[in-house]
Amino acid sequence: MGIIEARDLWYLYPNAGEPSLKGLNMDIGRGEFVLLTGPSGCGKTTFCRCLNGLIPHFYDGELRGELRVSGLNTREHPIAELARHVGLVFQNPDNQIFALTVEKEVAFGPENLGLDRREILEAVEWALRAAGIAELRHRGTNELSGGQKQRLAIASVLAMRPEIIVLDEPTSFLDPMGAERIFEVLERLRREFQITVILIEHRVDLAVRYADRVVVFNDGRIIANGSPEEVFGAEESRLAGVGTPKIIELGKRLARRGVSLGGLPITVEDFVSRMRKALPAHGGPPPAWRMRRREPEFPGGSPIIEVEGISYTYPNGVRAIDGVSLTINRGEFIAIMGENGAGKTTLVKHFNGLLKPQTGRVIVDGVDTSKASVAALARKVGLVFQNPDDQLFAESVEEEIRFGLRNFGFEGDVIEKRVEWALNLLDIERYRRSSPFTLSGGERKRVALASVLAWDPEVVVLDEPTIGQDYAQKERLRHFLMQLRTRGKTVIMVTHDVEFVAENRPRVILMAGGRIIADGPMERIMGDAESLKAASITPPEIAKAFRGLSGYGLPADVYDVEEAAEIIVRLLRGDGD
């Protein structure tokens, strides 16, 4: 008998036109690690809410079918009772922490259950250790980093001793290192305590190695359910807008070209060990062949942003930027990378004058930012922030786009033309009269983008544009960035999405501890193991795999799946070139 059994689960939110779950059947066994994925709005979150009884006890609406969790029918048992069997961890770490200290936060659940003090203390101690945050016990919850907060959220549900833990995109706000730490904690919970883990995640590439099973949702239904090999080996998951991890994609392409690795590789290590078996001990010379592509051009255009030895310390004493110099030319495409707190966002806030340098100076298009208003600079440098909800306020999408144009004093008929243009550019005409608040997360992000691009700034800065975005949304963003570049715009993105950067081949600036530690074309920086490590960035998967096979003389700067497949095929054929 499974620990979770769903039979024809169907659910309609109150006032919704279409059901969010359309007949779901699923069995999950005790101690399984299930990776649940699918495009935004596919019903994953709704399913989570069913698991601990938030549906139907907290949300009204119509629920059909049956769901049993640990043998309990969720319809007949209150949330508080189900909470002792299923722990739910949400996406935003801040919106699930109530207490002022770590210890009190973890105790919150058991306190609510009215356990006695000794039991609570035991539960707290165990949960803190299991989540790997025992040393944070007496810290204030406000001083924690995003990753620590999310591990605290895990500890807090663990304290109620559930058999199942469900996490709804827990790493959306974290950098790749922070995400790995979370996944490792989950791995341990499963291994040491036989806790069933259900992980909802867009970052399939990072999470897949931990999963026994992958379930793909689309439009309220399950469209794939099986081992990672089975699911990613099939074509359907790709069609549903779930990206296949690069290493699996490479395995698939090799298989198609007749290279048998004895099954689909799921992780880099897996791929490397399978390849070692397939390759002859003393192979021929390494292939010199490389995919021919245009050299990454660094437009020799005149400088548009010049940063000269700036430093910035926040009032709380944190030195976010420590002596940074940098020149950005017109028409360049740049990715600024580094872990959370490396100073990336602080740096880009200097580009439109939101922050003025405390030492050194910043020149934007010939103007010293300390002598210009934010409004004057923002006209040239459009900065789009990570969270669209921090800027949407108007009653309609059209109004939202007009806001900036009006602030910059455009004429009435020009404003209307620009609004049309921006609506078209981001493919949101059909929402023009809708309230931005009723749109989905991805759509809100596009409205925020349109509201900045409308005044056609020469430089576009995007802060974490891929965070929380599914595969299809990232693809759309990639095309959009290309479009901006062909129109001659300078595009700067702040990101820690390594694979996205590898696909887009920008100039990469690595930051750590408020300084720039490396700066150059993507191909070179992503091959610079030392600098990547200093910036807490793991190289793209393909590069990792090739480094693992370095004994065969493979180049270290290959990032493209097709190129990698071709090189391996030639290596196996023994072609010198």
Add this chain to the structure above:
Amino acid sequence: MVMALFAASIIFYELPPLMAILLLQVPLLLMGGVAREWARTLRGGAMLAAIIFASNLISFYFFQGYTLTTEMVELSLSLSIRFISLMTSFSIFFLTTSPDELSLALEKARVPYEFNFAFITAIRFVPVLAEEAQSIMDAQRARGLEMERGGLLARLRNYIPVLLPLIVNSIRRSLELAEAMESRGFGASRRRTNLYELRMRGGDYLVVVSSMALLGASIYLRLSGIPMGPIIPPRRIL
């Protein structure tokens, strides 16, 4: 104790008892180990105390028919000292009592847990909200909003693009918080346990009793009509 001193500083406006109160606060500051923090607040407070002194003196001078007596100087000085002792009471209380302890004390006083929870959560979200307000302000300024532009009405209108997202986000947050609370069994048991419990020890009783005594004595002194000032015989200066 602190509360009693606080109340006493409001009761008196004469110099000698106020001086006594301030002296009583010194050992409390030392016992709490917050003398240094207190000194820092005092630096800010000294300026205000000086303003209180000067403004009182000036208004006495003008409203008492352009005369200035030693009594007026003494009274102004008392009022400044009253301000400092009030400030000290506040400092001692908030520097030595964490919100968690305060909540435990409220619980001990049988305040329903829902109020306690709301109180703690409110404190917890102050920095979160402040950070969010900053992000919103940055985002809107990046879209050309100039907060300081225009007349009074226009300036008020400039706050709409900042306040609206803040409100909408807060509503969204409260829904998420409610979900998280439910998921952690909020209100599951009518007899909720708290990880910690405040217990009254001998010393605590002593503090309660002496505070009561102090308060009682102050009220008695006030009502008895025993003269406490002025200490310098009244004499005209100006």
